[in-house]
Amino acid sequence: MRPFYFQEAPGRRLAAVRVLVFGFALGWLVGYAKVVLSVLAFPAHRFAPIGVVSLLEAPLPKPLGLAIWGVAVIASAAALLGAFYRVAAPVSALALLWVATYRSSWGMIFHTENLLVMHALVLAVAPAADAWSIDAWRDPSRRARGDEVHARYGVGLRLMAMITVTAYVLAGIAKLRAAGGVWLDGDVLLSHVAWDNLRKLELGDLHSPIGAFFCRTPEVFGPLAWTSLLLELGAPLALLGPRLGRLWSFGIWAFHLGVLVLMAIAFVYPLTGIAFAPFLAPERWVDRLRGQSRRN
Amino acid sequence: MADGRPLRRAPWIVFGLAVIGAMIAPVFREPPRDSFPLSDYPMFSTVRGPAYIDVVVGFDAEGTLHRIPPRLVANAEVMQAAQTVALAVRSGRARVLCEEVAARVAADPSRASIVRLEVQSRYFDPRTYFAGDGPAEPLRLLRRGRCEVPR
Numbered sequence: 001m002r003p004f005y006f007q008e009a010p011g012r013r014l015a016a017v018r019v020l021v022f023g024f025a026l027g028w029l030v031g032y033a034k035v036v037l038s039v040l041a042f043p044a045h046r047f048a049p050i051g052v053v054s055l056l057e058a059p060l061p062k063p064l065g066l067a068i069w070g071v072a073v074i075a076s077a078a079a080l081l082g083a084f085y086r087v088a089a090p091v092s093a094l095a096l097l098w099v100a101t102y103r104s105s106w107g108m109i110f111h112t113e114n115l116l117v118m119h120a121l122v123l124a125v126a127p128a129a130d131a132w133s134i135d136a137w138r139d140p141s142r143r144a145r146g147d148e149v150h151a152r153y154g155v156g157l158r159l160m161a162m163i164t165v166t167a168y169v170l171a172g173i174a175k176l177r178a179a180g181g182v183w184l185d186g187d188v189l190l191s192h193v194a195w196d197n198l199r200k201l202e203l204g205d206l207h208s209p210i211g212a213f214f215c216r217t218p219e220v221f222g223p224l225a226w227t228s229l230l231l232e233l234g235a236p237l238a239l240l241g242p243r244l245g246r247l248w249s250f251g252i253w254a255f256h257l258g259v260l261v262l263m264a265i266a267f268v269y270p271l272t273g274i275a276f277a278p279f280l281a282p283e284r285w286v287d288r289l290r291g292q293s294r295r296n
Numbered sequence: 297m298a299d300g301r302p303l304r305r306a307p308w309i310v311f312g313l314a315v316i317g318a319m320i321a322p323v324f325r326e327p328p329r330d331s332f333p334l335s336d337y338p339m340f341s342t343v344r345g346p347a348y349i350d351v352v353v354g355f356d357a358e359g360t361l362h363r364i365p366p367r368l369v370a371n372a373e374v375m376q377a378a379q380t381v382a383l384a385v386r387s388g389r390a391r392v393l394c395e396e397v398a399a400r401v402a403a404d405p406s407r408a409s410i411v412r413l414e415v416q417s418r419y420f421d422p423r424t425y426f427a428g429d430g431p432a433e434p435l436r437l438l439r440r441g442r443c444e445v446p447r
Contacts, residue, residue, distance in 0.1 A: 005312065006305060038371035046383060050331045097333065104332045108379035114333040118315070125311065152303040159312050166319045171337035173323060178341035191344035194422035201431050202351050202418060203381075204363035205374040215426040 082133020126156030172232030186221030390441030
């Protein structure tokens with residue numbers, strides 16, 4: 001019987017997840033820099049610190065905020081490449097935690113980067129640079145370890161999967177707690193799709209014409225509400241086996257695609273599939289690509 | 297399976313329990329508390345009834361309404377713009393925000409026709425907003441502040 005927590009996994013699997021997660025973090029920090037850094041210019045009276053930023057009583061001076069972002073970028077690049085990983089990964093994860101929390105410390109709490117930050121924090125303490133890394137390239141004994149299949153590589157992936165599952169279960173509980181069984185008749189979901197699209201229209205932003213169209217057919221929202229809640233509350237099943245994990249990952253990915261189509265809200269981390277990489281075997285994709293290139 | 301380096305299980309058990317425990321802790325607060333990255337994930341959970349939405353709108357010389365995009369209100373993020381206007385209304389700073397946005401509108405050549413701005417609280421029922429051919433008119437409207445666009 002497979003152990004629940006200390007499951008074995010190849011070192012290359014953990015390394016592949018490291019590349020995906022820190023690669024996404026780097027892409028988010030750089031690609032989203034304009035938005036992330038714009039809060040540094042917000043007026044101080046709007047400062048409403050949360051999480052780790054609650055340590056501050058006033059906003060950071062702009063140069064310091066910029067410096068922390070810069071550290072996050074450099075450390076994430078190093079963690080992605082697996083260079084000086086034992087230092088780079090914790091620095092990257094903590095700086096990412098700071099930057100993402102600071103962005104949410106102005107009255108609007110975003111829920112799009114929670115999993116990214118939590119996954120990076122787990123990777124920061126996992127031996128994720130024993131393969132496919134500059135550290136492993138420099139150290140042959142480390143490189144040899146990275147080819148092993150061992151629980152020291154699997155446990156971090158398992159915890160990342162548990163974090164993903166917990167987040168979705170909490171989202172399901174929140175719906176039942178706030179709205180009760182009413183959430184299941186679809187009316188609450190319809191009201192959110194309509195409200196979100198009307199808010200975007202009124203605020204001069206892009207909205208989803210598809211979502212607006214479906215607001216005229218309320219009967220579609222009942223099945224959508226049931227499906228959403230089943231996927232969220234049924235998330236722990238994904239931990240029972242690799243097939244269930246893959247099946248659930250696809251279901252939740254489709255759920256996020258639905259949110260994008262109906263509400264024009266992009267949860268990019270799950271939509272790329274990277275949030276579900278701990279349920280998958282991404283190292284096999286690389287192996288397949290290598291096999292193909294050898295045949296060619 | 298070779299075993300190059302033993303796995304220390306106890307730290308992973310403690311770390312795992314701490315992480316999952318921290319994640320579920322916000323749910324047990326009364327009321328549940330949202331934060332980052334530890335959240336009770338309240339999005340899409342509450343019942344959305346008719347409500348006010350606070351916006352900044354522009355008018356040209358003929359009095360035609362023009363919507364002001366989020367990037368001129370706060371940044372490119374619509375939710376941050378929404379929160380900026382809502383906070384300004386709640387704290388009685390609608391006029392201050394209006395003038396800040398007016399300065400940005402004045403610097404945007406694509407909005408040269410806009411001559412004045414208003415901070416409005418517009419009341420809508422989400423269930424009826426999309427019922428017609430186009431976006432519905434507000435059911436109620438409160439003007440919170442107004443200003444001229446400096447030219």
